Amino acid sequence: MPAVQETIDQVKAIDVDQYKYGFVTDIDSEKGAKGLSEETVRFLSAKKDEPEWMTEWRLDALRRFRTMEEPDWARVDYPKIDFDALYYWAAPKSVEGPKSLDEVDPELLATYEKLGIPLREQEILAGVEPKNRVAVDAVFDSVSVVTTFKEELKKAGVIFCSISEALREYPDLVKKYLGSVVPVTDNYYATLNSAVFSDGSFVYIPEGVRCPMELSTYFRINEQNTGQFERTLIIADKGSYVSYLEGCTAPQRDENQLHAAVVELVALDDAEIKYSTVQNWFPGDSQGKGGIYNFVTKRGDCRGKNSKIAWTQVETGSAITWKYPSCILRGDNSVGEFYSIAVSNGYQQIDSGTKMIHLGKNTSSRIISKGISAGRSSNTYRGLVSAHKKASHTRNFTQCDSLLIGQECGAHTVPYIESKNASAVFEHEATTSKISDDQMFYCLQRGMNEEEAVALIVNGFVKDVIQQLPMEFAVEAQKLISISLEGSVG
Amino acid sequence: MLEIKNLHARIAEDGTEILRGIDLKVNAGEVHAVMGPNGSGKSTLSYILAGKEDYEVTEGEIIFHGENLLDMEPDERAAAGVFLAFQYPIEIPGVATMEFLKTAMNAQRKARGQAELTIPDFMKLVRAKAADLNVTMDMLKRPLNVGFSGGEKKRAEILQMSLLEPSLCVLDETDSGLDIDALRIVSEGVNKLRSPERAMIVITHYQRLLDHIVPDVVHVLSKGKIVKTGGKELALELEKNGYADYVGEAA
């Protein structure tokens, strides 16, 4: 991934709208029919050669979706989405099922190169081997274009492929776990996703295996008026470990684009899943035009005893973010963690947080949320920590810090705590601060310019969360945060 | 090096006049002490040199190295060689002192068109200078000024000064809050930086500091004006008789 200065220079060169990934890939693309209908769902399912039960599953979801109301409790504001004006399927014509790297359209390879995503495993294998290798599943609009290092992972027993492929190759595994963490009718967007999800990643780590490399999925929305509905399912069997990264970008367009994903994680006894996201969807331009509507349901189920799930997210993009990665702490002694940095600038609206549902005994959770608001944006932390009445000796520590830059942004903290067991120990700390004029002057007096000063102070503010990210992502995330805040002072 | 001519300044917010015609000329190699009672405008003078926005200059000019200092942004002044050791150093939560030092040094280098320091070069510099000032590794890892004692804060200021190697050092009440040992360490640090190319303005309320940092010239500031200028013996006289005489003169 490019070096700091290079990134900053490139971004500056683009526009006042400091979005680096706003380019469009010019590629022949096939789209399904417009509009949300049974026909659309059947078309999707057929495109993917899905088993009969899957088609039925989707149709059932669609029927239920028809009976549901769009939720309005979040502190976000947007015009009603016309689901019939959207396409639910768009795929580069050159892609027909998963391919090896040599068969991938060069235009697509060039796109990922431009995005800084390493897809070329051959080069890596032949040349100098970097210390940390990352296997990538690249999802472009509605399809997975390629998954790297598949063979090598297979040797370790790890399954890493697109969910479409998993439905064909490992239907029993998928059937067993799909919808078991986020039920079909969980919420409006999750139900929609269940009906029309196009692609996404599937991971299975067998018992006792420590996944030999980082796994990652990179989502790219390219087509216009196309919703992206991906579905990710990760299962860590007993005593296994996996670290998974998710990244996303989209071109700069005047229209809003819809992204409604579902991610389900299952950790069995003694297993651990670390899920990190760097979300950088197009946030809209400086006037608040365009940008992604990001309505995402992410949930992890600590199903086994002593299991652990940690969510780390860096949210810098999207016009609207509606997202609450959560943990169900079902197994005794299981651990849930949520580390979040949410940066909003311009006209962005973020309503994000987590839920820690303590069901098992001795379960513990930790929430560190750092919200940074600038421009005219609105940034809300919304969280729930609950203990079931049979869940004895549960513990939670929550820390929510907000940093405001400028006068026109807003930050809100909405923590809910529900303890039905008297032995629960839940702690909550919250702070709101501003970068003071005195701090700015002090930094300037030492020779920093305003942007350098803000970047330094902000990096200090988010440090606790950045430390949770895998190394390569930590550096990138820091850069991304600085870039997102460019033009927020002065 | 520095020439302040007929400087008048007021508080931007409410228009209260603080400085009422200051003239001060400081040559390279000289150390000038500025003394005066509380509220006489000493810190205001230092802030205006550094470019703080809270003040408005209504009359006069400041020439630094032949350039009009008042036309420059605070960071440009820093890169041009102006350093202010704050009377009340500001806390920067979450930012390790070491990280702050590196960012500041590289920012100034960049502004001057120099390459960034490599990490080993930077570490070598910091280690050497930190040791002189009794600044420990542990302190360098802590967030800048957060939870620092009064003495630690002042030592951190002087450490920054010695790393940034400014041509004009303005020290605002660097002696306040220091016990006698800390005062000696800090003064030694400052004295090490005295050189024919560098000028210093040492602001203090008490003569005590000037036993350690011996000035070439002493000025007395009262109600926004320099009311008396003399040699180092002026400080001793003030110590004995207090400011009463001069406060009266200015009124």
Ligand SMILES: Nc1ncnc2c1ncn2[C@@H]1O[C@H](COP(=O)(O)OP(=O)(O)O)[C@@H](O)[C@H]1O
């Ligand atoms: N930013 C400010 N806002 C309001 N009053 C100020 C401000 N800065 C200085 N003053 C006032 O100006 C006068 C001079 O202050 P200062 O320069 O700090 O004096 P000294 O450093 O000599 O004690 C004092 O009366 C002080 O209260």
Ligand SMILES: [Mg+2]
């Ligand atoms: Mg003062």
